[in-house]
Amino acid sequence: MLDRPKAAACRVGIDIGGTFTDLVVVNDQGETFTKKVSSTADNYARAIIEGLAGVLEPAGLSVDRISEFLHGTTVGSNTILELKGARIGLIGTKGFRDILEIRNLRMPRLYDLRWDKPAPLVERYLRLTVNERVDATGAITTPLSRSEVEAAVQRLLAEKVEGIAVCLLNSYANPSHERLIAEVIRELAPDLPYSISSDVLPQMKEYERTSTTVVNAYIMPIVASYLKHLGDSLRNEGMKAPILLMQSNGGLTTAEEASEKPVNIVESGPAAGVVGAVRHAVNSGHSDIISFDMGGTTAKASVAENGQFVLSQQYSVGGGIMISSRLLTGGGYLLAVPAIDVAEVGAGGGSIVWIDAGGSMQIGPESAGANPGPVCYNKGGDRPTVTDANVILGYINPEYLVGGELKLDAARARNHFDRLLAKPLGVDVTTAAYGARQIAISNMIRAIKAVTSERGRDPRGFTLFALGGNGALFAAGMARELGIKSILVPPSAGLFSAYGLLHADVEHYYGETVRRLLRDIEPDTWLRSWSRLEDKARAQLSLDGFSEDEIHIRRFANMRYKGQTFEMNISLPDGPLTEASLATIEEAFGTEHERTYGHRASLDEPVQLISIQIAGLAARPGSAKPGKPQAHSGDLRAEQPPRKAYFGSEHGWLDTAIIPRSALTEPRRGPCIVEEYDTTCVIPPNATARLDAMSNIIITLE
Known part of the structure; x- marks a missing residue:
């Protein structure tokens, strides 16, 4: 059972990225405090402990006042990528x-x-x-x-x-x-430690089940050791709260459960950002969004419709980054567990810009990371990155990154870009830097197409939700190429994965193979299968400390037309299962199949039910959610003198206004740049920006 301190005062969300560790604290009045510190790859817990001190003290809080510690971690995925498992x-x-x-x-x-x-x-x-x-x-x-x-x-x-x-x-x-x-x-x-497949993934398909079970066993000792070390470190600081981990499916789980089934938290970081984006977008009146999360190492895209993100039933880790088609899979280690459907490309701020053997400029997937970082960090990095290109183009203020805490050497970035890229390509340094930016945009557009047009969705019907430290830098350029008219940049966009942790529910998934034609199933038989899974979920959530009134159950089914090889996951309605509801479910499958693949089978082609799943969700009623973040000492208070910024051959170098977010209470036409503690938002010419009631920047492209 979760042992919550009775004198609860705040909840903490912490997300570890390849470059920065983000911390968000919300007290029981909904006041929100944030902090961004460099990740410590040799010992991730060190950045967490140091960052906590830096964010709690200004809030008048201490570690022993934490009621819930919510965490997104890359330990599982890094263990696989680096082949450093047990x-x-x-x-x-x-x-x-x-x-x-x-x-x-x-x-x-x-x-x-x-x-x-x-x-x-x-x-x-x-x-x-x-x-x-x-x-x-x-x-x-x-x-x-x-x-x-x-x-x-x-x-x-x-x-x-x-x-x-x-x-x-x-x-x-x-x-x-x-x-x-x-x-x-x-x-x-x-x-x-051991893992048996009937516990990890009790479903058909032998390779998928074997691979998932092996990955679970491979990372279990490393994840368990990390969580134990983190828990011991936090307890030594006086924390009594439980540690909850973000799962790949967008729900939270306990540290104990994550230690036993770490396969469920491999993609916890990307999932947290999507959860935060979807919940915040719905509260802001946007139910259909494309979340675009660009950090220091990668850029990730996901889609949500009607306020619900999309779950994929399997994905691969460690096979390189696919930037063309989601159909070309098989390059990595397969995990057949529910995960938020995210497409990822190696195009973050720290992605290295290089010239291939054919003389063409390329971006990533190799990244400079947090150490040594981009050339402009002046920490020993000597290979130009996407961040260096943005500094050269005037988009990033060398004196202001992370509220001025990190000073950048713009001259050093320009010299390296000129020597290693511009001169070999026979162009000036501005053209080389802008070309690098456009290539990065092109790569990231492929990720967005992978979750929209390749899934039968027209991106022009969505709002682009920009998050991550670099999302708002590139959002307008990407939206224009895709025909998207509206962009939403939330407050504290650069820390939104940590925000997402504070919006998530505790969640457990259970599944069972059925393998029957849908139209041949007796509702009573199917209902008994559902009941078995629901009982497991309720029992686990009860052990987690939740009452029956705090538990909610969602149903899913994996289905396919008879004779197909792969299934589609369909969300099922609540309520009793009847002959009529089975017909409704079959129709829902046909509709989704047609939307995704452009066709559906005739009525004489039966739909086959392969497996059923339930998600047991729970959250404490009244638990504090993030509100308006506090002002940072380094935040802009007023408009600054304009800075030259380059907007392509059409516009060239333009005097660009440098403004705080608050300056957008009245609509403002670009070009202008909004500088904040955790992100920079570029509003190009022929675009208008304003603030909505939730303090979001809404950019409208003409």
Whole structure:
């Protein structure tokens, strides 16, 4: 149960990015305090502890007054990307030893003969099999010998493994053999971490289930160690509040649950930004948005309709960044768990600008990160970045980044850009810098198209919601290329992933394979399956400390036309399941299929239900949500002298007004630049900006 301090005074949201760690504190009156500090990659907890002191003290608070500590972390994804996970073994069914090698035959580069599949996270000599078989109905056709299991476990222990993953054929239908293996592991090595697929992902599809279970076991010791170290550090500072982690699906979970199933928090950072954007947009009167989150390392795009973000049922990590089509998958390690549908490209502020062998300028995916950072940081970085280009073009004030706390060396950025890019390309430094910016915009537009036009959505019907430290720098240029007319830049846009944590609910997902034709299902039978999953969710949320009145259940189903290979996830209505509601669900599937792929099957083509899922959500009523952020000492108080900024060959260098957000109480035509503690917003010529009732900057493009 969550042990909440009785004298609750504030909630804290902390998101760790590749360059900065963002902190947002909201007290019980809704007053919001923010802080941005450099990430400490060698020990992420150090930046958190130092940042907390810097944000709590001005608010008149202390660590022991924290009621909830909400955290988005990159530890899981970084462990996979850097291949620094635990040394683990895998126990599978005889004949399926090489499923991690065979995969599902998806290739990200169809005609590249030099492309190699990622190395399996478990070396072949650590992949063992046992003679057992369960059929697709759950019937045992070949019993499992306990002595064979003991021998396999002893062999892995002799190899000094740090964890064991277990995935047997059809164990989603009958987990008894996996339970036996887990029992043997606990007897022979009580302290050894292990993951069994019937707990991690009790659903059909053998490779997807195996890969997900292996990833869970691979990162479990690292994530558990990080969370324990963070918890101990915070308790030493006097904090009594529970640590809640953002999951990839947009919900929160406890540190204990995240330590057991870290596969659910791999994409927690990007998810938090989307959650915050959607909740804030709805409160501001915008239900259909494209969230565009650009930080120091990557840019991420996601779409929300009718105030709901889109969930993907599987994604890959570690296969490189795809900036063309979402259909070309298979390059990384697959995770078949619900996650907010986010497209990502390697185009952040710290992305390195370089010239390829053909003499063309390229952006990323390599990033200068927080250390040494862009050239203009003057911390030893010697390769030009996107941030250096923005400084050269006059968009970023060298004296003002992070409210003036980080001084930039504009001359150094210009010299490196000129020597390493402009001269080799035979152009002047302004042209080179503007070209780098346009290439970055082009790459990021591909990410937006991946979640809109490639999903059957017209981006022109959405509002572009710009967040992240660099989102508002590029939003207008991207919107113009896409035909989007309206842009929303929220207050404290550069810390919005941390804001999202404070808007999220505690959430647990449970699923079950069904594999029946929808029109053949008896409602009573289906209802019993739902009830089993709902009971699990309610029981877990009750253990988390929530009452029945605080719990809400949402239903989902994965469906496909009979004979298809891949499913679509459909949100189902609340209420009883009847013959009429089954027909409504089938129609909803057909409508979504037509919208996404441009066609639907005829009525004589049956819809097949593959699996069902429920999400159990809970939140404390009246828990403080972020309000208007406090003013920072470095914030602009009044309009500053204009600065020259370059807006392409059409406009050239223009005198550009430098203004605080408050100057937009009356509509203002561009060009102008809004400078704030955590972000810079560029309003180009032929655009108008104003403030709405929620202090959002609303940019309208002509």
